Amino acid sequence: MPSPVPVLTIDGPSGAGKGTVSRLAAMRLGWHYLDSGALYRAVGVAASWADLDLSDPAALVRCTFDTAIEFHDGPAGLRVLVNGTDATDELRLETTGTLASAIAAIPEVRAALKERQRAFRREPGLVADGRDMGTVIFPDATAKVFLTASAEERARRRHNQLKEKGVSVTFDGLLREILARDARDAQRAVAPLKPADDAILIDTTGLSIDEVVDRVLALVPARTD
Numbered sequence: 001m002p003s004p005v006p007v008l009t010i011d012g013p014s015g016a017g018k019g020t021v022s023r024l025a026a027m028r029l030g031w032h033y034l035d036s037g038a039l040y041r042a043v044g045v046a047a048s049w050a051d052l053d054l055s056d057p058a059a060l061v062r063c064t065f066d067t068a069i070e071f072h073d074g075p076a077g078l079r080v081l082v083n084g085t086d087a088t089d090e091l092r093l094e095t096t097g098t099l100a101s102a103i104a105a106i107p108e109v110r111a112a113l114k115e116r117q118r119a120f121r122r123e124p125g126l127v128a129d130g131r132d133m134g135t136v137i138f139p140d141a142t143a144k145v146f147l148t149a150s151a152e153e154r155a156r157r158r159h160n161q162l163k164e165k166g167v168s169v170t171f172d173g174l175l176r177e178i179l180a181r182d183a184r185d186a187q188r189a190v191a192p193l194k195p196a197d198d199a200i201l202i203d204t205t206g207l208s209i210d211e212v213v214d215r216v217l218a219l220v221p222a223r224t225d
């Protein structure tokens with residue numbers, strides 16, 4: 001029997017460096033990449049475009065099924081189209097993250113996105129980045145990593161990123177948002193943010209991106225078939 005397509009899962013709280021580390025790891029392995037947070041963000045954006053009531057789970061579940069989400073890798077990086085419209089910039093907004101986190105607490109929304117996420121598992125392999133990649137979506141993953149970093153460090157990184165983009169936000173405000181989002185993600189009843197029992201924890205505080213990527217890749221066994 002052929003061995004299943006290998007998957008490396010990288011979970012952790014927002015700002016731990018998952019996105020950058022996952023993209024670089026996927027590039028070095030020559031594997032596909034799933035940014036599962038972008039799916040939740042895309043549903044959030046579609047819901048806000050449609051002016052949906054966030055306290056109406058049925059409407060949000062319908063919206064999850066109806067929203068077309070496409071990823072395009074181009075010279076300007078990964079672009080995300082939501083219902084045919086380029087929503088890449090709107091997707092990265094802090095307000096979209098908060099919206100995504102509220103929507104992600106609805107069990108039927110999570111269920112509706114399950115198969116879409118699993119469809120990314122294709123040869124020669126997949127690096128999947130999110131909150132429940134190792135626990136719920138790919139429990140049989142080849143290697144599982146849980147990245148952490150202190151909340152202050154995560155707020156500092158995010159602050160620097162936004163400053164570079166010319167977006168003005170206060171450090172304290174960012175730290176508050178990060179702590180609130182962590183709490184919501186960790187406390188929700190379905191697929192709460194927590195490391196899989198067999199995940200390797202890496203604290204990225206004080207480590208360079210390259211050091212983290214090297215540590216992560218050292219966990220991926222070479223394929224023998």
Ligand code: C5P
Pocket residue numbers: 014036037038040041097100101102104129130131132133181185
């Ligand atoms: O990773 P990112 O910050 O883009 O995710 C946005 C939000 O989507 C998270 O705060 C979380 O609530 C939700 N999410 C999730 N499960 C995932 C990925 C993201 O619940 N696998």
